[in-house]
Amino acid sequence: MEPTDSATPLNVCVFCSAADLDEVYTAAAREFAELLGRRGHTLVWGGSDVGLMKVMADGVQDAGGRLVGITVEFLRSRAREGADEMIVTASLAERKALLLERADAVAVLVGGTGTLDEATDILELKKHGMHGKSVVVLNTAGFYDGLKRQLQRMDAERFLPVPLDDLCTFADRPDEALSALGG
Numbered sequence: 001m002e003p004t005d006s007a008t009p010l011n012v013c014v015f016c017s018a019a020d021l022d023e024v025y026t027a028a029a030r031e032f033a034e035l036l037g038r039r040g041h042t043l044v045w046g047g048s049d050v051g052l053m054k055v056m057a058d059g060v061q062d063a064g065g066r067l068v069g070i071t072v073e074f075l076r077s078r079a080r081e082g083a084d085e086m087i088v089t090a091s092l093a094e095r096k097a098l099l100l101e102r103a104d105a106v107a108v109l110v111g112g113t114g115t116l117d118e119a120t121d122i123l124e125l126k127k128h129g130m131h132g133k134s135v136v137v138l139n140t141a142g143f144y145d146g147l148k149r150q151l152q153r154m155d156a157e158r159f160l161p162v163p164l165d166d167l168c169t170f171a172d173r174p175d176e177a178l179s180a181l182g183g
């Protein structure tokens, strides 16, 4: 499908679960992916063809967007066929650096420890002024309510050297998340 909506094309890095999840989560990811694809954006992601990562890649590609996968040597066998680009790094650290480097903006969808690791890494880099890219957390079904409360407490009790709002925003819906990224 050709992209139909006009917006400045962005490279949007998405961190999300490698697991197969309930419909409430896959539906939101699919909607976000379709918005990205329809607006001609590129998905930059971990490159695997599993779980929510696959839902995102399918949705973006079906809606006319591009796919740039950045996988790592030990997960190479899980890499998606037919991505526009697939880069294989030697280590997870190198992969995280490249995911950020190739992105204009970052979206954190529901996920486990892998997603949390990636999200805190880019927030830490942003805190230290290493990048100024927009970061949005898509809080599907309140999945990240606990994380939001924790970060708000860090902010209120001065654990953060910059305001939380300067680090990331939370969005309840996929369209809000994309708007927060300027897409």
Ligand SMILES: C/C(=C\CNc1ncnc2c1ncn2[C@@H]1O[C@H](COP(=O)(O)O)[C@@H](O)[C@H]1O)CO
Residues within 6 Å of the ligand: 014, 015, 016, 017, 018, 019, 045, 046, 047, 048, 050, 053, 075, 078, 110, 111, 112, 113, 114, 115, 116, 118
């Ligand atoms: C080995 C299995 C699946 C393949 N796993 C992964 N493939 C690619 N990227 C992965 C994988 N696991 C973690 N990642 C990265 O972390 C995020 C997902 O981790 P989570 O713990 O599931 O949230 C994701 O953004 C990836 O970049 C087993 O079937």
